Amino acid sequence: MSQQKTELAVAALQHGTVIDHIPSAAVFQVVKILGLEHTDHAVTIGANLASAKLGSKGIVKVADMFFDEAALNRIALIAPSAVVNIIRNYEVVEKRPVALPDAIVGIVKCNNPKCITNNEPMLTKFDVVSRQPVIIRCHYCNHAVSGANAKIL
Amino acid sequence: MNTHSLVSIADISKEEILDLLERAKYFEQHPNSKILDGKVVATLFFEPSTRTRLSFETAVNRLGGRIIGFSDPGTSSSVKGETLKDTIKMVSNYADLIVMRHFLEGAARYATEVTDVPIINAGDGANQHPSQTMLDLYSIYKTQGRLTDLTITLVGDLKYGRTVHSMLMAMKYFKPRFNFVASHELAMPQEYKEFCRAEGIQFTETSDFSPEVINSSDIIYMTRVQRERFSDPLEYERVKDLYALHNAMLANSRDNLRILHPLPRVNEIDVDVDDNPKAYYFEQARNGLFARQAIITRALGINPFEL
Numbered sequence: 001m002s003q004q005k006t007e008l009a010v011a012a013l014q015h016g017t018v019i020d021h022i023p024s025a026a027v028f029q030v031v032k033i034l035g036l037e038h039t040d041h042a043v044t045i046g047a048n049l050a051s052a053k054l055g056s057k058g059i060v061k062v063a064d065m066f067f068d069e070a071a072l073n074r075i076a077l078i079a080p081s082a083v084v085n086i087i088r089n090y091e092v093v094e095k096r097p098v099a100l101p102d103a104i105v106g107i108v109k110c111n112n113p114k115c116i117t118n119n120e121p122m123l124t125k126f127d128v129v130s131r132q133p134v135i136i137r138c139h140y141c142n143h144a145v146s147g148a149n150a151k152i153l
Numbered sequence: 154m155n156t157h158s159l160v161s162i163a164d165i166s167k168e169e170i171l172d173l174l175e176r177a178k179y180f181e182q183h184p185n186s187k188i189l190d191g192k193v194v195a196t197l198f199f200e201p202s203t204r205t206r207l208s209f210e211t212a213v214n215r216l217g218g219r220i221i222g223f224s225d226p227g228t229s230s231s232v233k234g235e236t237l238k239d240t241i242k243m244v245s246n247y248a249d250l251i252v253m254r255h256f257l258e259g260a261a262r263y264a265t266e267v268t269d270v271p272i273i274n275a276g277d278g279a280n281q282h283p284s285q286t287m288l289d290l291y292s293i294y295k296t297q298g299r300l301t302d303l304t305i306t307l308v309g310d311l312k313y314g315r316t317v318h319s320m321l322m323a324m325k326y327f328k329p330r331f332n333f334v335a336s337h338e339l340a341m342p343q344e345y346k347e348f349c350r351a352e353g354i355q356f357t358e359t360s361d362f363s364p365e366v367i368n369s370s371d372i373i374y375m376t377r378v379q380r381e382r383f384s385d386p387l388e389y390e391r392v393k394d395l396y397a398l399h400n401a402m403l404a405n406s407r408d409n410l411r412i413l414h415p416l417p418r419v420n421e422i423d424v425d426v427d428d429n430p431k432a433y434y435f436e437q438a439r440n441g442l443f444a445r446q447a448i449i450t451r452a453l454g455i456n457p458f459e460l
Contacts, residue, residue, distance in 0.1 A: 112258060114257055114258050116237070116257045116259040116260045116263045120257075120263065121236060139259075139262065140262045141277075142258070142281075
């Protein structure tokens with residue numbers, strides 16, 4: 001039932017981007033990372049939908065917006081299982097998993113209160129030191145954190 | 154591009170480490186070479202550290218350079234709320250090299266991103282202190298005649314001690330064998346043991362500072378066990394005596410054994426060790442001068458061997 005609804009919802013988009021297979025807990029962080037809180041485009045957010053792959057999943061649909069690859073890959077940190085669908089004229093013209101970049105700039109807050117990034121007006125930067133599980137390390141103070149525990153700015 | 158900076162020992166290659174050791178050896182023989190004539194070095198100590206600052210400033214003075222800077226952040230404009238970036242940009246207009254100590258971790262790395270003037274990290278919080286590591290390496294090299302195939306015993310606070318962590322990073326090129334001797338509370342963190350496994354570095358781990366460990370060591374590197382690391386004061390009292398070195402414990406040690414300590418010590422090395430020829434911690438501090446002269450000339454792109 002809910003599976004069918006999800007597919008219907010995806011198909012209903014004429015042009016735009018659908019990000020599927022997001023862990024339910026990460027849906028609103030994905031919204032935040034993509035800056036969708038401030039967009040004028042139609043955004044549909046689904047959470048706690050049934051998923052054969054994840055048990056429970058989230059989905060984000062954005063009408064008439066196409067993101068560059070770097071922007072989409074930033075969500076790999078908190079949603080490594082996410083799949084991006086590009087929709088044009090009701091057709092999925094491109095479907096690909098997100099890919100974690102080597103460095104993550106300006107979206108994660110360092111957990112170390114004595115880190116320079118928490119005390120100076122500057123962008124944070126993390127280097128990806130492990131991909132499975134995801135572990136990132138602050139480029140400045142060297143404190144490591146898992147992707148799931150990363151605090152999004 | 155800021156390529157001659159030294160922020161972390163992990164940033165430099167084996168060849169660069171060996172080059173720095175050769176430079177240090179040269180400066181030990183020629184401590185007063187006037188090769189920094191006309192150069193201005195800024196020492197910016199956002200956190201006071203008299204020992205490190207005097208060592209760096211002596212290194213510059215003996216090489217004929219001039220020094221500007223501050224030793225107390227209360228006298229700098231950072232108390233007026235100036236950002237680190239602005240302070241570094243301002244000083245970059247005046248100096249050929251910046252030596253900086255900061256209480257915030259990552260401060261030196263960030264400084265290298267806002268200026269083309271080379272930066273030497275003289276300590277950034279609990280993070281990195283590469284000139285200490287270089288003087289430790291030089292002390293090992295000088296006393297053993299080599300860096301390869303040595304048995305190095307690290308004792309005391311292996312959990313929080315940044316000097317022992319940097320030592321592991323730097324020694325990875327030289328096939329060392331490590332003994333980690335610490336109480337359970339202050340044991341070597343998992344990530345550094347993983348590092349050793351990944352780099353093929355042999356190590357043993359024990360809480361017993363035993364004769365077997367002492368008598369098989371080429372280097373014993375003692376560190377201070379700090380009271381504030383313990384939630385239970387009784388546990389501190391027990392542990393601090395377990396990891397203290399006394400002269401009698403060295404009776405059957407190797408002839409080439411040397412005892413190192415980054416100083417200041419409290420009670421982890423008894424004063425009765427001081428007169429043993431194997432005690433090396435005071436000379437070790439003196440080696441800091443030559444190691445820093447080596448780092449300074451590298452940062453300025455000056456080759457002492459060509460002069």
